[in-house]
Amino acid sequence: MNVTKPYPNVLRIAAIMVVVTLGVYWMIYLRGFLVPILVSILLSILVSPITLQLEEKGVPRIPAIVATIVLFLGLIAGIMYYVTMQIAEMIAIWPELLRKGREWLWELQLMGYRTFGFQPNSQMNKLQEMSAAMLSDSGSAFLFRITATLADALLVPLYMFFMLYYRNFFCSFLYKLLGREEKLRVNRILFRIYDVVHNYLAGLFIVMVIVGSLNTISLLVLNIEYAVFFGFFAAALLLIPYIGVIIGSLLPIAMALITKDSPMYAVGVAGAFVAIQFIEGNFITPYIVGSKISINPLMAIIALVLGGIIWGVSGMVLALPMIAIIKVVFDHSERLKPFGFVLGEPSPSDNESLLREEDAEIRPKRRIQGPIATQVIDEVA
Incomplete structure (x- = not known):
């Protein structure tokens, strides 16, 4: 009797685990290098149609790429300028917001005291201690992170330029790496990646504009200050699936609680954002982004x-x-x-085929088991 030893499978699994562990380690260690590279690749795919159209009209490659990047950076600069102006206005009225925030926090503490018996003074002291600890422990780290992020952001346009300039060169590299016989399959993969990423990013941008407009209209109806800023800020957080909208809705809810006399405004903001999120998830995104x-x-x-x-x-x-x-x-x-x-997402045909396979396996057994069961019963009787 020959028994197959399981050692090859165990060694294969161990090797895969080692490779995955080393890969994750290097991804964490090289975060400052890999993240700007990946962001540059995605943004290059997003803006590449502009470059291609300029080249088709006779513009040389380098001027076409420079014009594309300048247009992209101009759009980003305009958005950043508007955001900076909004933040500057909020800083100007910060003392008033802080005063109202303290009044609201005091009312919240009194509610906690009446409900749970917590002492307001002890709650305030704990909050102050936590804030001081966070500032002392993470203040320098936060400044270091901001500096590193700005340095990485400056590298992104440079990476984008070379990604667009050497796009054919990188394709030739893949042909040489995988062999000329794999050229057709490599082209299919590259075209599919381009189609998926470009349509997703372009569709997501359109979705953010629509959702930002709906958020802004709802906040204007509720007379919430800085409605445009909060509306499009929440829409921009659609970049983080599922939880981005929740984070983006907290700021206008807090603004409504601080600046309005009635908490029903905050309830209205939360209800409006939930409704817009429902419309976005079930109608806007499926129609625009589709199944890319x-x-x-x-x-x-x-x-x-x-x-x-x-x-x-x-x-x-x-x-x-x-x-x-x-x-x-x-x-x-x-x-x-x-x-x-x-x-991927399971399709209804997968479930139907699975049910048909199960029926095909079960029905013959039932036809066989019927006569056997009858014969056994007769013999026992």
């Missing part, structure tokens, strides 16, 4: 959590497009196609 990124919600949440653990907020923003790119690669590999399948 067909990732099932479970895998999207897992990717979101892992991205946050590895790269923080940047990882959460990059999680969905990166998992979509990985799915495209898996779908075009025979050995990895099952992993691409589990990342």
Whole structure:
């Protein structure tokens, strides 16, 4: 009797675990290098149609790329200027907001005292101690992070320039790496990645404009200050799936609680944002973005959590497009196609085929078991 030893499978699994562990380690260690590179790749795919159109009209490649990047940076600069002006106005009225915030916080503490018996003074002291500890422990780290983020942001336009300039050169590199016989499959993968990422990013931008407009209109109706800023800030956080809208709604809710006499304004803001989120998730995004990124919600949440653990907020923003790119690669590999399948959304045909297979397996057994059961009963009788 020959018994197959399980050692090869165990060694294969151990090798995969070692590779994954080393990969995650280097992703964390090289975060400052990898995140700007990946952001540059995604933004290059987003703006590449402008460059291609300029080149088709006879503009040389370098001027076309420079014009594209200048237009992109001009848009970002305009947004940043508006955001800075809004923040400057909020800083000007900060003392008044702080005073009203303290009044609201005191009322909240009294409610906690009446409900749970917490002493207001002890609550305030604990909040002050926590704030002081956070400032002392993370103040320098926060400044260091801001400096590092600005330095990385300055590298993104430079990376974008070379990504657009050497796009054919990188394709030739892949042909040489994988062999000329794989050229057709490499082209299919590259075109599919371009289609998925470009349509997703362009569609997401349109969705953010629509959702930001709806948020702003709802806040204007409720007469909430800085409605445009809060509305589009919450829409921009759609870059972080599922939880971005929740984070973006907290600021206008807090503003309504501080600046309005009745808490019903805050309830109205929360209700409006929930309704807009429902419309966005069920009608706007499916119609505009469609099924370009067909990732099932479970895998999207897992990717979101892992991205946050590895790269923080940047990882959460990059999680969905990166998992979509990985799915495209898996779908075009025979050995990895099952992993691409589990990342995608199940279709009704999959469930129907599974039910048909189960029926096909069960029905013959029932036909066989019927006569056997009758014969056994007769013999026992």
